[in-house]
Amino acid sequence: MDPIAGLMQGFSVALQPMNLVWAFVGTLLGTAIGVLPGIGPALTIALLLPVTVYLDPTAAFIMFAGIFYGAMYGGSTTSILLNTPGESGAMMTALEGNKMARQGRGAAALSTAAIGSFVAGTIGTLGLTFLAPPIAELAFIFKPQDYFALMLLAFLSVSVVMGTSKVRGFIALFIGLSLGLVGIDKATGQQRLVFGVPDLLDGVEMTVVLVSLFAIGETLYVASRFGLHVPQLNPLAGGIWMTKEDWKRSWKPWLRGTAFGFPIGALPAGGSEIPTFLSYVTERKLTKYPEEFGHGAIEGVAGPEAANNASAAGVLVPLLTLGLPTSATAAIMLAAFQNYGLQPGPMLFINSGDLVWGLIASLYIGNLMLLILNLPLAGLWVRLLFIPRPYLYAGILIFSLVGIWGVSNSWVDLAMMFAVGCLGYVMRVYDFPIAPVLIGLILGPMAEVQLRRALAISQGDPTVLVSTPLSAVLMAAAVLIVAVPAALHWHRTRKITFPDGDES
Amino acid sequence: MTERPYWLAAGTAGWGAIVLWKAHELPQFDQYAHIGPGLMPTAVGAGLVLLGLILALQIRRGVPFEEQGAEDVNDNHVVSHKALTLAAAACALPLLTMKPLGFVVTCTGCFVLVAAAFKSRRWGLNLALGAVVSLVTWWLFGKLGVQLGGLLPALGV
Amino acid sequence: MIRTIFAAAAAVTLAGLSAAQADPAVVMAPGGAGGGYDATARLPFEAMAADGIFSDGATFTNKGGAGGTIGLAEFVGANQGNDNAVMSMGVIMVGGILLNNSPVTLDDVTPLVRLTNDTGVVAVPPESPIQTVDDLVAAMKADLGAVAIGGGSAGGVDHIVMALVAKESGLDPSKLNYIPYDSGAETVTALGGGALAVAVSGVSEFKPMADAGRIRIIAVTSEGRVDGIDAPSLKEAGLNVVVGNWRGIVGAPGMSDEGRAMWLDRFSKMHEGPAWKDTLAKQGWEDAFLAGDDFVAFLGEEKTRIGAILKDAGLVK
Numbered sequence: 001m002d003p004i005a006g007l008m009q010g011f012s013v014a015l016q017p018m019n020l021v022w023a024f025v026g027t028l029l030g031t032a033i034g035v036l037p038g039i040g041p042a043l044t045i046a047l048l049l050p051v052t053v054y055l056d057p058t059a060a061f062i063m064f065a066g067i068f069y070g071a072m073y074g075g076s077t078t079s080i081l082l083n084t085p086g087e088s089g090a091m092m093t094a095l096e097g098n099k100m101a102r103q104g105r106g107a108a109a110l111s112t113a114a115i116g117s118f119v120a121g122t123i124g125t126l127g128l129t130f131l132a133p134p135i136a137e138l139a140f141i142f143k144p145q146d147y148f149a150l151m152l153l154a155f156l157s158v159s160v161v162m163g164t165s166k167v168r169g170f171i172a173l174f175i176g177l178s179l180g181l182v183g184i185d186k187a188t189g190q191q192r193l194v195f196g197v198p199d200l201l202d203g204v205e206m207t208v209v210l211v212s213l214f215a216i217g218e219t220l221y222v223a224s225r226f227g228l229h230v231p232q233l234n235p236l237a238g239g240i241w242m243t244k245e246d247w248k249r250s251w252k253p254w255l256r257g258t259a260f261g262f263p264i265g266a267l268p269a270g271g272s273e274i275p276t277f278l279s280y281v282t283e284r285k286l287t288k289y290p291e292e293f294g295h296g297a298i299e300g301v302a303g304p305e306a307a308n309n310a311s312a313a314g315v316l317v318p319l320l321t322l323g324l325p326t327s328a329t330a331a332i333m334l335a336a337f338q339n340y341g342l343q344p345g346p347m348l349f350i351n352s353g354d355l356v357w358g359l360i361a362s363l364y365i366g367n368l369m370l371l372i373l374n375l376p377l378a379g380l381w382v383r384l385l386f387i388p389r390p391y392l393y394a395g396i397l398i399f400s401l402v403g404i405w406g407v408s409n410s411w412v413d414l415a416m417m418f419a420v421g422c423l424g425y426v427m428r429v430y431d432f433p434i435a436p437v438l439i440g441l442i443l444g445p446m447a448e449v450q451l452r453r454a455l456a457i458s459q460g461d462p463t464v465l466v467s468t469p470l471s472a473v474l475m476a477a478a479v480l481i482v483a484v485p486a487a488l489h490w491h492r493t494r495k496i497t498f499p500d501g502d503e504s
Numbered sequence: 505m506t507e508r509p510y511w512l513a514a515g516t517a518g519w520g521a522i523v524l525w526k527a528h529e530l531p532q533f534d535q536y537a538h539i540g541p542g543l544m545p546t547a548v549g550a551g552l553v554l555l556g557l558i559l560a561l562q563i564r565r566g567v568p569f570e571e572q573g574a575e576d577v578n579d580n581h582v583v584s585h586k587a588l589t590l591a592a593a594a595c596a597l598p599l600l601t602m603k604p605l606g607f608v609v610t611c612t613g614c615f616v617l618v619a620a621a622f623k624s625r626r627w628g629l630n631l632a633l634g635a636v637v638s639l640v641t642w643w644l645f646g647k648l649g650v651q652l653g654g655l656l657p658a659l660g661v
Numbered sequence: 662m663i664r665t666i667f668a669a670a671a672a673v674t675l676a677g678l679s680a681a682q683a684d685p686a687v688v689m690a691p692g693g694a695g696g697g698y699d700a701t702a703r704l705p706f707e708a709m710a711a712d713g714i715f716s717d718g719a720t721f722t723n724k725g726g727a728g729g730t731i732g733l734a735e736f737v738g739a740n741q742g743n744d745n746a747v748m749s750m751g752v753i754m755v756g757g758i759l760l761n762n763s764p765v766t767l768d769d770v771t772p773l774v775r776l777t778n779d780t781g782v783v784a785v786p787p788e789s790p791i792q793t794v795d796d797l798v799a800a801m802k803a804d805l806g807a808v809a810i811g812g813g814s815a816g817g818v819d820h821i822v823m824a825l826v827a828k829e830s831g832l833d834p835s836k837l838n839y840i841p842y843d844s845g846a847e848t849v850t851a852l853g854g855g856a857l858a859v860a861v862s863g864v865s866e867f868k869p870m871a872d873a874g875r876i877r878i879i880a881v882t883s884e885g886r887v888d889g890i891d892a893p894s895l896k897e898a899g900l901n902v903v904v905g906n907w908r909g910i911v912g913a914p915g916m917s918d919e920g921r922a923m924w925l926d927r928f929s930k931m932h933e934g935p936a937w938k939d940t941l942a943k944q945g946w947e948d949a950f951l952a953g954d955d956f957v958a959f960l961g962e963e964k965t966r967i968g969a970i971l972k973d974a975g976l977v978k
Contacts, residue, residue, distance in 0.1 A: 171559065338945070398641055
């Protein structure tokens, strides 16, 4: 079946009133749950898996698609308004988004996130419709050395988020790397830094660190320095709409973010984090307003949010074309396929074309629905900031506990929450950047695994790391990213005698 | 601030030393990849020790530590240790009460403590609000299937 | 300490309740939602409810980690002597206990039934010169390190298959160039893309890609051949290697004889009924029902066999 005819047929299924209702329920549920720290789309769909007994497959998948995109979007709301990202893909959004919210531009940040998500989701879904087979081939082309080079590139380029002091940035990064080492070494089965605690065998839970560093650290910090008579900032000072200028500065980051997110999301070991890192860095390098970065630059919200959502669409490519689940969410959707006795895989399009095209069509509808739902809500969400501070922060703690306790029921995770929360407090007081900790924690283990795989396959020959065209190009780019600014810096400091003024 | 927080450097290097010590117990090399399970921990531990030393030098030279800004923070950066203790107690409370007393009681306690840290003095109202929010959260997410445990695990309900 | 006391208190309360009235079963799935242990825990109860065998419902707890040993420890700690508590488990847990040096073992629980099995397959890239198991063994004998093997976690069933292949061929299992992957999706793309020389995974994960011509299956790990796969079993090819990724159910530690008999009866009836057959077909699971003492004996053999091969592979001291 050619894509156009398939899509038309899909729309005829997805546009049935009952299915529209399911799409609406899904997006609503997804957005609501995505707002909560630690509870992402994977868990939501897993929790709703039992409903598949009562729903016909098309309706269920239409609802799941809504949850899938909705949760991706929902994560941005708390990042922007409360500086408490609920999942790793939303972390980069918090960096600039929360600064915007503090200037009363929260609604504009939410809007650019919503529209960016819509644009990225739609382009991603278009890619899924028309380019799925070739994009899926990327999964076979990427070798461990290519993954390693990609991760190294992401690693080295994030030095820009390291803040005022490079030393403190590197300390943050290395703390993250050391946390990432905890657990069973995947390659050999050896225990590392476990200290005899069985709960640590599977490593430090990323969401626990994320939520603790941001939400708990922020609560401790603000509480300790909370004055009763702070100048009340009007969260709506910047209006509830994006200005013409905002639009002008947002549309390119949306497209670039999509270009990062979609293909990387389609890779089995890609994920949503790397595209958001790369997007943030790119926007920071390309912007005409570099002085605004770190103080609420709209590009830094538009790009990563688009990348995040495009990667979600990317995940569906290998799932639908090859039957390969490349993320936790995809694995659970696969389980749902199996509940209906559908055999996912290369034959799915042929055997269950109706269902697959209905699902794809519902992605378009879900996306549009999210936009319609969230644009007016942006103004409403911002009013969250009118909640009296004692209750706002108490609520944040309770929702953090839902995420941390509800996911694992582990006492060790609660202890981790307290310890990492204190770390987050100290880091705020002494001006250590927060993001590198998470970057180290996320990328470190990934990069180590790919490096060791590449070397194991080549039996220890290091030249393997640049043996494919892709790895050579990415590796060269990584070297340039470090070398060029260093050379420029050296050149400049030779001319002018005082050091290059990093922004504070 | 002319404070010299050497303990930050000591903490960094100390954690690095622990990582190094644990890494030492692991094989550093592997038969095919050559990079064994211990090599990365060794590198990271050594990096942390080194960074701790550099930070100590920076502190000796009197490098400034400016606090990060946040919303609702008073301008003069006066630290209320009482508020900090209350907020920290709220975050530590679940360690003691989550298992035996369950989600609802724990979160009510957390709510009251955080509200107190933020200088809210309406204890009765805070207690009631905290209990309602916790109960609704527990019930709602329990319905959704999130495992938050029983209402009062010590009593078996 | 406090935790133990409260766990004991909870267990006592639960035991008191279960003696009073028929009430929901307490079910532990020692893996995350949507995974194999989760399905093995939930689906039998759905089938039992559908066939009217046991309809008091069940409360499920998911506790993943470390090959299921975290969930096992919690299950044993919280359900001493609780006739109403059961847990899903499988061959991965048998290995996981040894690999993670778990203080709690399967000796602490009451084995009930084995339910399902997923046969493993050995596959190579489509253009690989390796055509048969003999070719594979010859390649491994020529240069063991040059044969990069992909599969699931280190010491898992996939690794065990190749360690046994090496041992049967007179090679040192600890010298395998085994590269673990997190998911079947990663393994199959690495194999299809030619990064790996050979990979092992479950039938359900590899068969669709083999049917699409992206990989080529050269052997299956069951006793005989598998329908729909044109490849011999390793045993037919002359290597005495039979490994299955089986899953089953165990009861609480110190379960009474009556409790054990009650669950064995329920599972036997479920196995006869139509709902379970339907579930097996939908999930693509092989029926591997083995109950009571036969399962206890089988479990004992698996423990010995897996312990020995993990030691040979240098993964367990």
